[in-house]
Amino acid sequence: MPQWVVVTIVIVLYLGLTLTIGLLAGRRQSDSVAGYVAADRSFGLLVMYFVTGASVFSAFAFLGGPGWAYSRGAAAFYILAYGALGMAPFYWIGPRIAELGRRHGFVTQAQLVTGRFPSRGLSAFIALLSLIAFVPYVTIQMRGAGIVIEAVTDGHVPLWLGALVAYGIVIVYVLSAGAMAVGWTNTFQGIFMIVIAWTLGLYLPWRLYGGVGAMFERIEEARPELLVPPGLDATGQPWTWGAFSTFILVSAVGLMMWPHLFMKAFTAKDDDTLRRTVILFPTFQLFLIPVFLIGFSGVLFAGSPPTPDFILPFMVLETGLPPLVVGLFCAGALSASMSTGDALLHASASVVVEDGVAKFVDVDEHRQRTLMRALVLLTGVTAYAFALDPDSSLVLLLASAYGIIAQFAPPVVAALYWRRATTAGVFAGLAAGTATAFFFWLNPGFKPFDMHEGVLGLGVHIAVLVGVSLATPVQDEAHLARYLV
Amino acid sequence: MTALRLARLLTGLYFTTALVFVTWPGLVPFARARPFVLGLPFAMAWIAAWVAGAVVVLVLLDRVERRHRSDEPRHRSDGSSGPAGGPR
Structure with a gap:
């Protein structure tokens, strides 16, 4: 039997197993919006840990991570550095969010923010920004799945079909x-x-x-620049400290503000589960070490993949592993893509319906669920259309997505902890911060010290939020008591 | 109460220090390949060590927080009946 047939069989079995688990799981959940969006707030520690870990580790980490280590060396270490930093504040913030979720019935991030800062415009704005950040993220996952399948089946299953099958399955169980x-x-x-x-x-x-040591000794002799931060940029020139540091900062701030991760606070069974998930999260982060080793192993290897992102399937195929093992590895890469893609699709539909539509039109629970399912499909189809475009510069869009997502942090922190914050301040800050990030994304030449546009946006955002809040009247005392301790 | 405050302060301090030492300028003196640690280049092991240390710090913090919480009347934490409706 040719290798690609065995590989395909393994992948089909793997996809079938995923679908079965997904469909069986749904039978244990109530038919309400809280059930569909927040799993009836029922997740225990094991599920929470993997939901959080597996949603963070996407095709970007599993394919992009080795790709960065392979082509940009120590620049990839930034991915290792930010996770624990970004997650730690959730030890305190997570239970606060969960408590407010239970008390007021929130299932999304915007509901929390606009509960404290009532404004339908703000709600719609947050929903829109989430969607702008989500679509390219889903697209990357789909392309990742398609790339892996095309590479290992020797082109017998082309990218469009691989992505379609993998995401067809995701959409079925998410729906x-x-x-x-x-x-x-x-x-x-x-x-x-x-x-x-x-x-x-x-x-x-x-x-x-x-x-491992012998490998790095060889790399040190041949390509010493790869082992020293801040590593190289995409063109092979030395990367700047400004970019390396602010990538860590903006990713740490933005990490838990991704709606699909933030909403996990509403799915946890209890506060202890949330706290333990935070404590254990850095252990998931250490899984980037072998991911980088895969990339580094390709540095001195004869031959090179079409683009650095192909390094993992390339190494798996070129080192003469048995087909069964190749199939398993590819299923692992598919896991990374699908486990993030499903969370993204699910969250984007929940956010758009809850925060964009339900705020303006009166829809009952049943209609909301139907609408969410329609949106899962629509987001999936949109992302799929982008995934087929080989020239789409979505990697660039994704990097900027973090610049948008990080802007959700000041409103959330203000909602939970700052009594003087006002609706006008939060709205103005969010608009100014997003506009600043967008400006520097369009005009990278103006960025001081090569800093990430999201960090520059945050600077303006916080200044405007504080300034406008202090210039507008303080919120009603009874209202504040419902949100602050 | 003081033990709790101290634990929170030290945790905050750990993560602030970690941020300084994995970015510019704190990382600059440690941005080198040698000596290897467990076969890894020094800078990579250095960053990984801060991540591993975070687990230890958070576990210690949790022990203090937990003792503090058990002294207080328990919050509702079963999550069984939010206004949006629980399992039916």
């Missing part, structure tokens, strides 16, 4: 079962990813160089 399906499939996929990453990350350096 039918919502948050519960996302939770249980991510648990399965998260375990799978960790095992695959460590196995491959240790095996490749051992097989090609005789060990």
Whole structure:
């Protein structure tokens, strides 16, 4: 049997298993909006840990991570650095959000912010920004899935078909079962990813160089610049400290503000579950070490993939592994893509319906669920259209998506902790911060010290939020008491 | 109460220090390949160590927070009946 047939069989079995888990999970959940969006607030520690970990680790980490280590060396270390920093504040913020969610019935981020700062315009603005940040993110995941499948089947299953099948399955279980399906499939996929990453990350350096240390000794002789931060930029020139540092900062601030991650606070069974998820999260982060090792193992390898993002499937195929093993590795990469893609699709539909539509039109629970399902499909189709465009510069868009998402942090912190903040201040700050980030994204030449546009946006955002809030009247005392401790 | 404050202060301090030492300028003196640690270039092991340290710090913080919470009347934490409706 030719290799690609065996690989395809393994992948089909894997996809079938994922679909089964997704569909079975949905049978345990109520038929309400809280059920579809927040899984009836029922997730225990195991599911929460993997939901959070597997949603963070996307095709960007599993394919892009090795790609960065391979082509840009130590620049990739920024991905390792920001996760723990970004997650830690959630030890305190998470339970506060969960408490307000239970008290006021919130299931999305914008509901929390506009609960404290009532404004339908603000709600719609947050929904719109979320969607702008989500679509390119979903597109990257779909392309990732398509790339892996095309590469390992020797082109017998082209990108368009691979992405279609993988995401057809994702959409089926997200449509039918919502948050519960996302939770249980991510648990399965998260375990799978960790095992695959460590196995491959240790095996490749051992097989090609005789060990991890030996591999880095060889790289140090041939390409010493790859091992020292801040590493290289996309063109192979030295990267700047300004960019390296502000990428860490903006990613740390933005990490938990991604609506699909933020909303996990509403799905946890209790506060202890949330806190333990935060405590254990950095252990998931360490899984980037083998991911980088995979990329580094390709540096001195003869031959090179078409683009750095192909390095993982390239190494798997070129080192003569048995087809069964190749199939498993590819299923791991698919896990990374699908486990983030499902969470993104699910969250984007929830956000648009809850914060964009339900604020303006009166829709009952049943209609809301129907509308959410329609939007999952629509977002999926939109992202799929972009994924097929080989010239789409979506990697650029994705980097900027963090610049938008990080702008959600000041409103959330103000809603939870700052009694003097006002609706006008938060709205003005969000608008100014987003506009600033967008301006520097369009005009990178103006960026001081090569800083990430999201950090520049945050600077303006916070100044405007504080200034306008102080210039407008303080909120009603009874209202404040419902949100602040 | 003081133990709790101290624990929170130290945790905050740890993460602030971590941020300084994994970005400019704190990372500059440690941005080198040698010596290797467990086969990894020094800068990579250095950043990984701050991540691993975060687990230890958070576990210690949680022990203090937990003792503090058990002294207080428990918050409702079963999450069974939010206004949006629980399991039916």
